[in-house]
Amino acid sequence: MDEHRDARGPEDAPEVPLDAAFFRRWLTAAAATVEEEADRLTELDSAIGDADHGANMRRGLTAVVSAVEEERPPTPGAVLVLAGRTLVSTVGGASGPLYGTLLRRTGKALDDAPEVGLARLAGALRTGVDAVGQLGGATAGDKTMLDALLPALDALDEGLDAAARAAEKGAGDTVPMRARKGRASYLGERSIGHQDPGATSSALLFAALARTARAGAADGEGGTP
């Protein structure tokens, strides 16, 4: 079902199949990263938004960690679906339905596979990112989270570290863009010169994903080659 599972990436990192526990660890790491960076996210959002992105993401991911640790869904797909549903119901800002849709659609696309390889995850994420674009009506270059998510997807076949670097660069590349979606779009030219908060939080989530995979590989968790 997944011929890439045992392939080695260009960085020579052995690809380990990712299970439900891996995705729980990722969400915990993402919550910790967002906790650390909440002030920065809010600062970016106060420049071109309504200064609640840090607090909203923190509240959402804290609820996500509680939910997945309590329910312990058995598959990666079920973990992501629960996480997405929790974000929709707890965030209170646009990042709730947007990230909620991303995780829920990605989770649904993973179906009930007990473990997933990188290729399968990439395909499912593509479904999730497409759904985000459809929900918000945004495309690349609109100065939104898509400007981090799309480059990350494109780099994903080179591994999670490459995807995280691409997301980080994508977020940085939003600085000279003019916002065309969301509240920042009301600012017109004045949105230029600020990094998009949603692209920034997307980059943080990919950084946490890569870090979780590195930690898992070092610990031999999720299976060793």
Next chain:
Amino acid sequence: MTDQPQVGVVLVSHSRDVAESVARLATELAAGGATAPAVAAGGTPDGGLGTSAELIAHAARRADRGAGVVLLADLGSAVLTVRTLLAEGDELPPGARLADAPFVEGAVAALVTASAGADAAAVAAAAEEAYTYRKT
């Protein structure tokens, strides 16, 4: 007024005050008296500004009389949350739909039409038609 179940109207705003005031405005302006329900879903459960999926789902259940529910939303996350609930979840009653309509004018048009016994498609269409009313 009518034996048929009426379409419910749900008003989703970032602000509890806005949602409740528009619901009251529409109810009071409905010609001949509103008989269809207009239910507000505004702000977060603690009364702050924002959007609550829970409040929206709760309001939709309260507005549902078996003939469908038409939702109107004001901005950003209110619109995105309703669209997400419609696309993904089973939290909204069957036949729920989001009207692409101006919030205040659409609410009045929707409630008048719902109170006249129209179906959900006609109620949503009446709300959407409010966009065509030019002010200059």
